[in-house]
Amino acid sequence: MTNHAIHFEQVSKSYGSFDVVENFELSxxxxxxxxxxxxxxxxxxTILKMVSGIEAPSSGEIxxxxxxxxxxxxxNRDVAMVFQNYALYPHKSVFxxxxxxxxxxxxxxxxxxxTEQRVREAADIVEITSQLDKYPDALSGGQRQRVALARAIVRDPAVFLMDEPLSNLDAQLRDxxxxxxxxxxRxxxxxxxxxxxxxxxxxxMASRIVVMNEGKVQQSGTPEEVFQRPANLFVAGFIGHPRMNFLTAHSAGGNSVQVGKVTLRTQADAGPAGRPLTxxxxxxxxQYxxxxxxxxxxxxxxxEFTGADAIQTLDFGGPSLLRIRKQGHRKDEIGTDATVTFHPKDIHLFDENGARI
Amino acid sequence: MLSTTEHRKLRLKARIRQNLTAYAFLAPALIFFVLFLAWPVVALLIQSFQTGGIMSPAKYVGLENWRQTFTDPLVVKSIRNTVVYSLMAIPAVFIIAMILALSLNTVRFGQNTFKTIIYYPTLQPILLAALMFTFVLHQDFGILNIILRAITGEPVNFLGNRNLALPTIAMVEVWKGAGFWTLLFLAGIQSLPRDLYHAAELDGAGPGRRFFQLTLPLLKPTFFFSFIFATIVNLQIFDSVFVLTDGGPVNATVTTTWYIYRSLFTFNEPGYGATLSFVLVILVLALTAVQTILFRERR
Amino acid sequence: MSLRRSFTNRPIASLQPTGAMMLTAYVVLCFASIVSLTPFLYILSTSIKETNSLFTYPPDWIPASIYWGNFQKLFGETNFARWTLNTLFIGIAITLLKLIIDAMAAFALAKLEFFGKNLISVALLLAVAVPVAALVVPLFFIIRSMGLLNSYWALILPALTNPLGILMLRSFIVSLPADLDHSARLDGASEWQVFSQMTLPLIRPGLVVHAIFTFMLQYTSFLWPLVAIQSDKKQVLTVGISSLKSNFVVDWGLISAASLLATIPITLLFLALQKYFLSQNMSGAIKG
Incomplete structure (x- = not known):
């Protein structure tokens, strides 16, 4: 436990009967x-707020x-936080x-x-040195963000917390x-x-992603893991763009599933024939x-033309429509027939409870 | 992980620390609040069962003060005068302030100058306003009487007339208070959503209808606070009575606060004054409560 | 450009005031201005006349020569200068003390969690509706038992209580973004530092309004000084001036001179802080 920077042990937070965070475990x-x-x-x-001490957990330990x-x-917590709205002190200069x-x-x-030296160092890191005498009012959104970062850096804290720090910036600046x-x-x-x-x-950005929904951890893993092997329907649907197609199906026994009239081979074992799946x-x-x-x-x-490629909607007579990305775009393809293939490893199976098989 | 009991202990410690911090901030205000507001209210009740206390030690007399209060015609009169005064002063000052606010909102040039001039009397203590009003009302050199004499040839004895004295004292309050309420209503009007008025104008609503169907209903919260505030202040009317009529003529301007003051100093009966004070507290609280309930229901 | 200006500055309650409406408004405002100012101008006129000449009819509006006797008598034979100084001293003392006391309490109520918070909030709201004039009897005895009757403290201490100030500052503090305090705390600030370094500088307009409100309340108070102060030298302006009228033969010239001079301090304050007096904040003050 001592070599973790932050460690959560069965942390829960509820307001009255409403559970915001349930049994959160993470190191x-x-x-x-x-x-x-x-x-x-x-x-x-809420988890960030509990680490920073803005809120207290209802149970568990941080x-x-x-x-x-x-x-x-x-x-006294030795954590620095960067807030979504930057929380710069409006009556104080950047310095x-x-x-x-x-x-x-x-x-x-x-x-x-x-003090002067450390402030300048921190300001240097985020390239805001030229603005030190200004007041937050006079700064652009991006500059304010940098000041907030510098303020977090200057203390040399054990841990950084960042609460949607980029969400108030425009798309280009965010990049x-x-x-x-x-x-x-780094x-x-x-x-x-x-x-x-x-x-x-x-x-x-992540070295590890923890996907959460309704106060519970859905999956924890590297970006590749959560993308390639989503643990459940929520993660599968939340990560990836365009959104993953979900089709109701049932097992055709062994490594095959039946979707409408189509039978697909899978890498995972679909279980006994007739088992309902998604x-x-x-x-x-x-692949076309x-x-x-x-x-x-x-x-x-x-x-739908999106630039480099198009999102095509395919009616294959199954339980629902299928959306496929295709490179290139031709309007006259609408109404024509097409065949798409999926590699067995690219067919994600989820059981009745939505968990990955 | 620590045991539940250890957590409970630590949590309690944190809570205590939190409370100590908060109460450190609150302490000065709380001390003064208890000493000079909460305790005096309790003391009122205690003193209402006592007599004496200024020259000699106070003695308990049971319900004597209360019995006397309910049979004293001057108490009834003082409460009646206080309420009648408020019923004259508050509506008058509100209507005038509303007219002035609407006028200020209409004009384009000189708005700030007019605002300043109209607000100016509000700055003065009510006592000073009343004192200055003797120069308006005096039978020989009061400016209002000089004008009346020029028109009708006869001066009017505003403060010596039993029927005119109380309305005249209300007039002082209107003169002094109008500026305050004007600015408050003007701020209210100017904070109303513009789009609504444009929509109403497109629907063909004239200025009159816009005022009665939009402005007045939308200003309800402002009116609510204003009425309560004005009620609390006006039911304590004392300064202008003290300096202009001292309760006269023939008790026509005896107000509750005036009677309280006289009980304490002229009649040396603080117990009786406390009883009257308690009645005044109840009166103000009750009227405030009634206004709050009425406002809530209509909303 | 001028078209756009007139559009954006257009008053709202009457979208396009007609000429008649505009005229009516100006007439109303001019009349109100005359009514507001006439008493002041009239006492200016009477203060520079001998009292006897007041009773001539028709009056001599602007005297041919200025008579300074009223002012000489005011400063020579009454404690007018002392009353003024007392009022200013007590007013300033109360304003400063109450500012810090109320700001601290408002900070706790707006930003801190503690046991009994709701109870205190409700008590404060209720206390607003307690008529202070009804408390003079017990206050007289409380101050007397403290041995403070007839002292400045008798005027200062009870005046530190008005709960409206706390409620007003609380509403200012509540409207500050919470993240600023959170950020300051994470940056190592103690609650006192959050209060003094974040909250106070950020509610400066509220503090000014509060100060004006408190000072005015003190400046205009009459009943309590009348009850608590017996010595003429320690008296405040309002009670002092009113005492001029209690002589058997009333010296009206003296009273008009006193009234005229009594308007000066508050007028100066008004001119210095006009922006705050006339702002919406001031009216917001009473809404708590």
């Missing part, structure tokens, strides 16, 4: 960039650097904002020169900031919990014009 290693991913209201922000912090005041964490404790207050955050994390090597509902942020097919896994594999034939009834 974050030093240097790890952990992303908590989930839709809004899934409890991910450890930071091997020390139980359930009853520790926020100021004063960044310097603030250094000056709150009389006992450990650095000298003027040292750049994402890359800079990754670089920053440079500082501090354990970080990053909360987001944006799967792109999660996939690109199969998941990623639109991006379908290939003889081998599990072929599904149908009529193209819709085609």
């Amino acid at each position: 974050v290693q030093p240097g790890e960039f952990l992303v908590l991913l989930g839709p809004s209201g899934c409890g991910k922000s 450890h930071v650097n091997g020390k139980m912090v359930n009853y520790t005041l926020p100021r 004063e904002n960044i310097a603030y964490p250094l000056l709150t404790r009389r006992a450990s207050r650095p000298s003027k020169a040292e 750049t900031m994402r890359q800079q955050l990754i670089a920053l994390h 440079r500082l090597g501090k354990a970080t919990i990053y909360v987001t509902h944006d799967q792109l942020e999660a996939m690109t 199969i998941g097919l990623r639109p991006t896994d379908g 014009d290939r003889a081998e594999g599990n072929a599904i034939s149908g009529r193209i009834i819709q085609s």
Whole structure:
């Protein structure tokens, strides 16, 4: 337990009878960039608030650097947090904002020169040195974000917490900031919990993703794992764009399943014949014009142009329609027949409870 | 993981620490609150069963003060005067303030100058306003009487007339208070959603209908606070009575607070004053409660 | 440009005021202005006249020569200067003390969790409706038992109680974003630092309004000083001026001079802080 940067042990949080977080178990290693991913209201922000001390857990224990912090005041927790709305102090200059964490404790207050030096270092890292004399009002969204980061960096905390830090930025800026955050994390090597509902942020930045829904952990793993082997229907549906196709099916015995009139070979064992299942097919896994594999034939009834490729909707006479990504786009394909094939390993099987088989 | 009992202990400690912090912030305010507001209310009740206390030690007299209160015609009169005064002053000042606020909202130039001038009397203590009003009302040199004399040839003895004295004192409050309520109503009007008015205008609603069907209903919360605030303040009317009529003529302007003051100092009967005070507290609280309930129901 | 301006600045309650409406409004406002200002101008006129000449009819609106006797008598034979200084001193003392006391309490009520929070909030709301005039009898005895009658403390201490100030500041503090405090706490701030370094600087407009409100309340108070202070030298302005009228033969010239001068301090304050007096904040103050 002592070598974890953050450790959650059976942490629950409820308001009255409403459980926001249920039995949350997680260990974050030093240097790890952990992303908590989930839709809004899934409890991910509450977890951050419990680590920072804004909220107290209803039960369970939270450890930071091997020390139980359930009853520790926020100021003594050695964690720094970057808020969604930056929470810059509007009445303080950028310099004063960044310097603030250094000056709150009389006992450990650095000298003027040292404060100046540390603020400049932190400002340098996030490239905001030229703005030190300005006030938050005068800064752009991206600059404010950098100031918030510098303020977190300057203290050299054990742990960084980030609560949707990029969600208030426009799309282009978000791309750049994402890359800079990754670089920053590499440079500082501090354990970080990053909360987001944006799967792109999660996939690109995380060393590990924890997917949450309705207060419970759905899956924990590397970005590749959660994408390639989603643990259940929720994760499968939440991660990946366009969204995975879900088709009701049943086992045809052994490694084959029956979807409508089509029989598909699978890598996983589908269990005894007749067992009800849901199969998941990623639109991006379908291959046109290939003889081998599990072929599904149908009529193209819709085609949405998205730029480099198109999302086509295929009616194959099954229980529901199938959406497939196709490179290139031709309007006149609508109404024509097409055949798509899926590799057996790309057919995800989920049992009646939605768990992966 | 620690045991449940250990957690409970630690949690209790954290709670205590949290409460100590909060109460450290609250302590000065709470001390003054208890000493000079909560305790005096309790003391009122205790003193209402006592007599004496200023020159000699207080003695318990049971329900004597209360019995006297219910049979004293001047008590009835003082409460009646206080309520009648409020019923004259508050509606008058509100209607005038509303007219002024609407006017201010209509004009384009000089709005700030008018605002400043109209607000100016509000700055003065009510006592000073009343004192200045002697220069308005005086039979010989009061400016209002100079005007009346020029028109009718006869001055009016505003404060010496039993029927005019109380309305005249209400007039002081209107003069002094109008600016305050004008600004408050103006702020209310200017914070109303513009779109609604444009929509109403498109629907063909004229200025009159827009005022009665939009402005007044939308300002209800403002009116609610204003009425309660004005009620609490006006039911305590004392300063202008003290300086203008001292209760006269023939007790026509005796108000509850005036009677309380006289009981304490002129009649040396603090017990009786406390009893009257308690009645006043109940009166104000009851009227405030009634207003709150009426407002809630209509909403 | 001018078209756009007139559109965006257009008053709302009457979208396009007709000429007649505009005219009516100006007439109403001019009349109200005359009514508001006339008493002030009239006492200006009477203060520079001998009292005897007040009784001539028709009146001499603007005297040919200025008579300074009323003012000389005011400063020579009454404690007017002392009353003014007392009022200012007590007003400032109360304003400063109450500002910090109320801000601290408001901070606790707005930002901290503690046992009895609801009870205290309800008690404060109820206390707003307690008429302070009804408390003079017990307050007289409480202050007397503390041995403070006839002292400045008799005026200062009970005035620190008005719960409206706490409720008003609370509503200002509640409207501050909570993340600022959370952030400050994580940055190592103690609750006192959150209060003094985050909350106070950010509610400055509220503090100014609170200060004005408190000062005005003190400046205009009459009944309590009348009860608690016997010595004329320790008296405040309101009671002092009213005492001028209690002589058997009333010196109206003296009273008008006193009234005129008594308007000056608050007028100066008003001119200095006009923005706050006339802002919506001030009216918001009473809504708590």
